Amino acid sequence: MKPIKISEAVVRRLPIYLRFLNELSLSNIQTVSSQELGEKLDLNPAQIRKDLAYFGEFGRKGVGYNVDYLIEKIRQILKLDKTMNVALVGTGNLGRALCNYNMYIKDNMKIVAVFDADTSKKGTLINRLTVQPMQELSDSVKRLDISVGIITVPAAEAQNVADQFVAAGIRGILNFAPVVLKATPGVRIHNADFTAELLSLAYYMDNINGSKEGDETQ
Amino acid sequence: MKPIKISEAVVRRLPIYLRFLNELSLSNIQTVSSQELGEKLDLNPAQIRKDLAYFGEFGRKGVGYNVDYLIEKIRQILKLDKTMNVALVGTGNLGRALCNYNMYIKDNMKIVAVFDADTSKKGTLINRLTVQPMQELSDSVKRLDISVGIITVPAAEAQNVADQFVAAGIRGILNFAPVVLKATPGVRIHNADFTAELLSLAYYMDNINGSKEGDETQ
DNA sequence: TAGATTGTTAATCGATTAACAATC
DNA sequence: TAGATTGTTAATCGATTAACAATC
Numbered sequence: 149m150k151p152i153k154i155s156e157a158v159v160r161r162l163p164i165y166l167r168f169l170n171e172l173s174l175s176n177i178q179t180v181s182s183q184e185l186g187e188k189l190d191l192n193p194a195q196i197r198k199d200l201a202y203f204g205e206f207g208r209k210g211v212g213y214n215v216d217y218l219i220e221k222i223r224q225i226l227k228l229d230k231t232m233n234v235a236l237v238g239t240g241n242l243g244r245a246l247c248n249y250n251m252y253i254k255d256n257m258k259i260v261a262v263f264d265a266d267t268s269k270k271g272t273l274i275n276r277l278t279v280q281p282m283q284e285l286s287d288s289v290k291r292l293d294i295s296v297g298i299i300t301v302p303a304a305e306a307q308n309v310a311d312q313f314v315a316a317g318i319r320g321i322l323n324f325a326p327v328v329l330k331a332t333p334g335v336r337i338h339n340a341d342f343t344a345e346l347l348s349l350a351y352y353m354d355n356i357n358g359s360k361e362g363d364e365t366q
Numbered sequence: 367m368k369p370i371k372i373s374e375a376v377v378r379r380l381p382i383y384l385r386f387l388n389e390l391s392l393s394n395i396q397t398v399s400s401q402e403l404g405e406k407l408d409l410n411p412a413q414i415r416k417d418l419a420y421f422g423e424f425g426r427k428g429v430g431y432n433v434d435y436l437i438e439k440i441r442q443i444l445k446l447d448k449t450m451n452v453a454l455v456g457t458g459n460l461g462r463a464l465c466n467y468n469m470y471i472k473d474n475m476k477i478v479a480v481f482d483a484d485t486s487k488k489g490t491l492i493n494r495l496t497v498q499p500m501q502e503l504s505d506s507v508k509r510l511d512i513s514v515g516i517i518t519v520p521a522a523e524a525q526n527v528a529d530q531f532v533a534a535g536i537r538g539i540l541n542f543a544p545v546v547l548k549a550t551p552g553v554r555i556h557n558a559d560f561t562a563e564l565l566s567l568a569y570y571m572d573n574i575n576g577s578k579e580g581d582e583t584q
Numbered sequence: 585t586a587g588a589t590t591g592t593t594a595a596t597c598g599a600t601t602a603a604c605a606a607t608c
Numbered sequence: 609t610a611g612a613t614t615g616t617t618a619a620t621c622g623a624t625t626a627a628c629a630a631t632c
Contacts, residue, residue: 163565167544181589189546194625201591209590210632227568241463248459256568295571320571322564326385328407336570342558346475346540347381350445352554353513353538412601419615427614428608
């Protein structure tokens with residue numbers, strides 16, 4: 149009832165928790181404290197407790213969190229119980245790799261349709277999916293109940309693809325192209341921007357042990 | 367001289383600025399204001415001015431920023447003038463895609479060596495690079511002056527690979543595996559974690575227009 | 585009971601935004 | 609000169625951390 153706004157930072161940490169909890173569960177560990185989670189995930193224990201407390205009282209004082217129960221709860225929060233259908237546009241190296249991946253995405257999402265603007269690729273098979281031309285995108289999205297779009301086209305074409313996704317009624321986009329995309333407010337865009345990660349990595353690398361010498365910029 | 371600490375958030379925005387400036391430069395646009403940048407990049411103009419001002423006075427009051435000059439400056443800040451050599455471990459779909467990519471990485475980084483723990487892959491060619499066994503990693507890193515490592519192995523093996531990178535003297539790691547890695551303080555780790563992006567995307571997608579109904583968690 | 589650990593409030597820290605004098 | 613826009617300080621906002629009562 150109380151409409152407490154949950155910050156993005158919090159939501160972004162949930163998958164990190166979930167992953168590690170899954171590891172623990174596989175090792176048959178039944179209980180974990182915020183202290184232990186914090187150590188393993190490089191986070192402050194208080195932050196972890198606070199994050200989880202936004203969604204309910206999942207722990208037991210003096211004991212900690214039940215691993216499997218917490219997994220179940222986080223999966224509910226992230227809506228990983230229901231599967232979502234995904235369309236991917238752009239069958240370059242990265243796009244094809246993602247199609248073949250699929251195991252990772254399987255957690256709750258499944259690529260069910262693949263598109264490419266290059267009509268010469270029409271009909272090509274990628275991991276049992278037939279590459280379709282862009283003209284079929286809107287129809288397929290509706291017919292296959294696709295709610296998420298993945299963009300793996302060159303930067304220059306990404307906004308155009310995003311527009312087509314939005315027009316087709318998609319509600320979430322995972323964008324691998326190195327551009328800032330615009331969409332209507334109802335559509336959520338997440339960026340998987342490893343080129344930016346690589347560029348900013350260089351910034352931190354010249355200083356051997358954290359201190360800089362002779363750098364005019366600082 | 368004054369050792370002002372520049373926050374991560376600031377450094378992470380620099381590549382975003384750089385990209386858009388490159389677009390402007392290609393369109394022969396010579397000047398841009400923080401206002402225009404803000405509109406295109408969905409950022410507050412004051413934030414952009416503040417970010418840039420950490421590194422120097424790059425703009426002209428009443429005029430704006432000279433596009434090419436700003437590009438040059440940001441490239442200096444991010445150290446994109448010098449090329450860095452990169453090693454990649456894990457020649458699955460994603461690893462191979464990245465090797466074939468390379469154009470994007472070319473900005474300042476070049477994959478010069480590829481490794482895989484699977485010895486049956488030894489000698490395989492990927493985009494003109496020969497897959498090497500892990501035993502050769504340390505030697506190659508030193509011989510080829512490699513300073514960055516890319517990890518595209520399964521989660522379970524990622525920490526082991528990271529440890530080997532660190533032992534070999536690498537100073538920056540781009541990690542694609544869905545785990546939190548530990549490294550010694552001198553080594554910088556950036557995560558390219560699209561599976562986490564995908565998981566958190568689902569969270570935001572059930573609410574058609576931002577308001578939720580009947581959700582017990584909030 | 586004593587020890588441990590949560591959930592939560594309060595304190596701190598940091599980042600974003602607003603405002604405006606300086607100046608092109 | 610008038611209009612525009614920076615660089616920067618101050619105000620605001622939000623997120624992280626510390627602290628501790630509640631309680632298992």
